[in-house]
Amino acid sequence: MINVGIMGLGTVGTGVVELLETNRSTIARxxxxEVEVKKILVRDLSKKRTPYAEGKLTTRADDILEDGEIDVVVELMGGEEPARTYIKKALENKKHVVTANKEVISKHGKELLELAERSGVSLLFEASVGGGIPIIRPMKQCLAANRIMKISGILNGTTNYILTQMREKGWSFGEALREAQRLGYAESDPSADIKGFDAARKLAILSSIGFNARITPDRVYVEGIERIGPEDIKYAGELGYTIKLLASARRTGEGRVEAVVAPAMLKENHPLSAVRDVYNAILVEGDAVGQVMFYGQGAGKMPTASAVVADIIDAARGGKRIYCTCYGEVEVVPASLMTSRFYVRLKAEDNPEALAEICGALGRNGIGLEMAAQKGVGGGLVEIVMLTLWVPFGDLQRALNEIKNLKGVKEVANIIRVEEADEDGLHGGHR
Amino acid sequence: MINVGIMGLGTVGTGVVELLETNRSTIARxxxxEVEVKKILVRDLSKKRTPYAEGKLTTRADDILEDGEIDVVVELMGGEEPARTYIKKALENKKHVVTANKEVISKHGKELLELAERSGVSLLFEASVGGGIPIIRPMKQCLAANRIMKISGILNGTTNYILTQMREKGWSFGEALREAQRLGYAESDPSADIKGFDAARKLAILSSIGFNARITPDRVYVEGIERIGPEDIKYAGELGYTIKLLASARRTGEGRVEAVVAPAMLKENHPLSAVRDVYNAILVEGDAVGQVMFYGQGAGKMPTASAVVADIIDAARGGKRIYCTCYGEVEVVPASLMTSRFYVRLKAEDNPEALAEICGALGRNGIGLEMAAQKGVGGGLVEIVMLTLWVPFGDLQRALNEIKNLKGVKEVANIIRVEEADEDGLHGGHR
Structure with a gap:
């Protein structure tokens, strides 16, 4: 009998309790x-709960952390504290820990994994990235023979839902956000999703594993989707692109990596461009395996519970643990030095001099253009949409700072990265 | 130091030897x-080999099987014998075995896994399905909390290449096959691929794991792609479908499963319809996780080597083994009782009586139609393309046997299953 203590009985915690019950015999086989939930930590004993939780509730964390019969502690409270302290104490008390807490793992994974190793127990966090999609374990085990070159993905369902609705229904960002909140896909304070921090935490976890390096969320360059307007969606579509919040990390040389979460324009044949609504997908490129993609529901009660319970089963199996080898030091390339192609949208006066001055500023800063198009907006103003060649972000920023101050320019409305279709694309024609 | 013996130095064997060398430090970390290749079994010592194999070749299997220093035996010879005998002996001698041999695993997996369990060693076969795509381990571990409801996939790259070329270039089956052979995607005797047997072995392995049941390849109903003509590809396209060789298994009730490998028409928004050329993809549906998809190169030297080396690492890690729980008995539904929607293409005389008689035969056998369309072919003949409602395959066969013998009917040219777009499709709009 494996005794489990669960800390936090929100949506996912309830899913875990229910799944352990409904699939009891499958799991036992x-x-x-047998896996048995012994105790559940909650804040409020009076709240109505799933019937499976009856008689197991407690408000004292130590009832779980100090219970000598509990083998596996499942932390599902979220947030940095007290979750981190509880995980630490559970590991010190030689209990396996399973968590979905991307904030704690991305920030404190190293110290906690070292502690787990010293205690000889497991610390598993499959549910912290991609909900129910198997990704952490496949990367650690199935791709272990590979040098991972690149990881890119749609890691946040809320923003993907918003961008999908903006594209398909023509909604503004605000309209799509409100609908996401109404459906429960976005929280009342949606900033961690919208501003890209949630995706950055997940990318930090994946790239630490993939590159065997310590990459914390503060080392990821982050832009959110708040500035994406219907015009950007429209112009992107005209150029054959879809805008996604892309989390992307790649090796750019020995001991150097880039890690970015930012809106990106994907060609419509890019495998990630078809991922709609709250679905997530992760594309991993290894030197031997080429590209592999993992795809599914990145959040939600039962998909996330599926990953948590798989970790409980794995922890309970015992045997040799796989600890992290994510301790290598790498240099993270600063955003200003990262090169990309960029989409730029400007508002300017409708006269030839304005355009000439813009081109001059671009030329002085070494920004080559693949195309530029003028779109009418009325009132003597035009929108100018440009796609640059591969340029360092810092050079583009310098050029745009000059351009912003030109007399005829009203606004630099948006800058969006253009993700290259990978030469060896999954939908491509060669191997 | 982990000593490895490799049996078979063809394409994949060479890839494994090279990968263990090129990524030596990554793997060791x-x-x-350290992982060291100690001996390699070959048939011909005089053939030119990768330089990394030098000094390690032998033509005697027992040099590996009886070597007390070898920890892991990697079987990459393919075919049923002597591979099965060697795997058995290696397990008896308490060596871990890693294999890519789908024929041996799908037919003899049960006895070999039981033997591995008795010997306390691992028998791993990630590379037997989907090349480098992580699928066996994710199903066994990451989805362990789920009751798997359905597995469907494109499991054979050769046939997917042929069907892709027929669709995109308008080639005949024969032309596409010859090009596949020229590129090395199809063997000179391509029947195991073309007739669906390769995919059936892989489906047997996946569904045994997914349904915790013993499903051998002979229990899978199999049709190949030889009869698919350019007309079928064309008409499917007109109806918004792509034809794929689909391997599909699902629970249809307590202790009952269906397992089919056959051409299927997929709606163009089906996640598997976008999988082109030699790529593979597997869609798994669990009761908790919903649908997840795994995607990548299903064959090829280095992708397959990636999976083999991951298994070597896993076997070498030691610790508790995960054995198969695939011993349950299930009833496999006979093909005649499997219901589906079907596409039917007939050649008939161009007159109203012929059509009336066809409709009569369908009606007598309870076959309802969603649509029927008449296409001109000339010479007083027409092609009739029909989509049925959900009907048992046996009833349709009975109707078509009557129709075949009607005076005005020249030929029942083809019957193809129509795969329903899953209600909760990955590209869909809800969760």
């Missing part, structure tokens, strides 16, 4: 042992 | 130990 696969594990060769 | 992840495993915490």
């Amino acid at each position: 696969r594990l060769g042992d | 992840r495993l915490g130990d």
Whole structure:
């Protein structure tokens, strides 16, 4: 009998309790042992709960952390504290820990994994990235023979829902956000999703594993989707692109990596461009395996519970643990030095001099253009949409700072990265 | 130091030897130990080989199987014998076995896994399905909390290449096959691929794991792609479908499963319809996780080597083994009782009586139609293309046997299953 203590009985916690009950016999057959929820930490004993939780609730964390019969502690409270302190104490008390807490793992993964190793127990966090999609374990085990070159993905369902609705329904960002909140896809304070911090935490976890390096969220360059307007969606579509919040990390040389979360324009044949609404997908490129993609529901009660319970089963199986080898030091390339192609949207006066001055500023800063198009907006103003060649972000920023101050220019409305279709694309024609 | 013996130095064997060398330090860091190829079994010592194989070749299997220093035996010879005998002996001698041999695993997996369990060693076969795509381990571990409801996939790259070329270039089956052979995607005797047997072996392995049941390849209903003509590709396209060789298994009730490999028409928004050329993809549906998809190169030297080396690392890690729980008995639904929607293409005389008689035969056998369309072919003949409602395959066969013998009917040219777009499709709009 494996005794489990669950800390936090929100949506995912309830899903875990229910799944352990409904699939009890399947799980027991696969594990060769029964899994039993012994205690559940909640804040409020009076709240109505799933019937499976009856008689197990407690408001004292130590009832779980100090219970010698509990083998696996499942932390599902979220947030940095007290979750981190509880995980630490559970590991010190030689309990396996399973968590979906991307904030704690991305920031404190190293110290906690070292502690787990010293205690000889597991610290598993499959549910912290991609909900139910298997990604952490496949990267650690199935791709272990590869040098991982690149990881890119749609890691946040809320923003992907908003961008999908903006594109398909023509909604503004605000309209799409309100609908996401109404459906429960976005929280009342949506900033961690919208501003890209949620995706940055997940990218930090994946790239730490993939590159065997310590990459914390503060080392990821982050832009959110707040500035994406219907015009950008429209112009992107005209050029054959879809705008996604892309989390992307790649090796750019020995000991150097780039890690970015930012809106990106993907060609419509890019495998990630078809990922709609709250779905997530992660594309991993290894030197031997080429590109592999993992795809599914990146959030939600039962998909996330599926990943948590798989980790419980794995922890309960015992045997040799796989600890992190994510301790290597790497240099993270500063955003100003990252090169990309960029889409730029400007508002300017409708006269030839304005355009000439813009081109001059671009030329002085070494920004080559693939195309530029003028779109009418009325009132003597035009919108200018440009696609640059590959240029360093810092050079573009310098050029745009000059351009912003030109007399005929009203606004630099947006800058969006253009993700190259990978030469060896999954939908491509060669191997 | 982990000593490895490799049996078979063809394309994949060479890839494994090279990958262990080129990524030696990455692998050693992840495993915490060095992996060394000690001996390699070949048939012909005089053939030119990768330089990394030098000094390690032998033509005697027992040099590997009886070598007390070899920890892991990697079987990459393919075919049923002597591979099965060698795997058995290696397991008896308490060596871990890693294999890419789908024929041996799909037919003899049960006895070999039981033997591995008795010997306390691992028998791993990630590379037997989907090349480098992580699928076996994710199903066994990451989805362990789920009751798997359905598995469907494009599991054979050769046939997917042929069907892609027929669709995109308008080639005949024969032309596409010859090009596949020229590129090395199809063997000179391509029947195992073309007739669906290769995909059936892979489906047997996946569904045994997914449904915790013993499903051998002979229990899978199999049709190949030889009869697919350019007309079928064309008419499917007109109806908004792509034709794929689909391997599909699902639970249809307590202790009952369906397992089919056959051409299927997929709606163009189906996640598997975009998988082109030699790529593979597997869609798994679990009761908790919903649908997840795994995608990548299903064959090829280095992708397959990536999976083999991951298994070597896993075997070398030691610790508790996960054995198969695939011993449950299930009833496999006979093909005649499997219901589906079907596409039917007939050649008939161009007169109203012929059509009336066809409709009569369908009606007598309870076959309802969603649509029927008449296409001109000339010479007093027409082609009739029909989509049925959901009907048992046996009823349709009975109707078509009557129709075949009607005076005005020249030929029942083809019958193809129509795969329903899953209600909760990955590209869909809800969760």
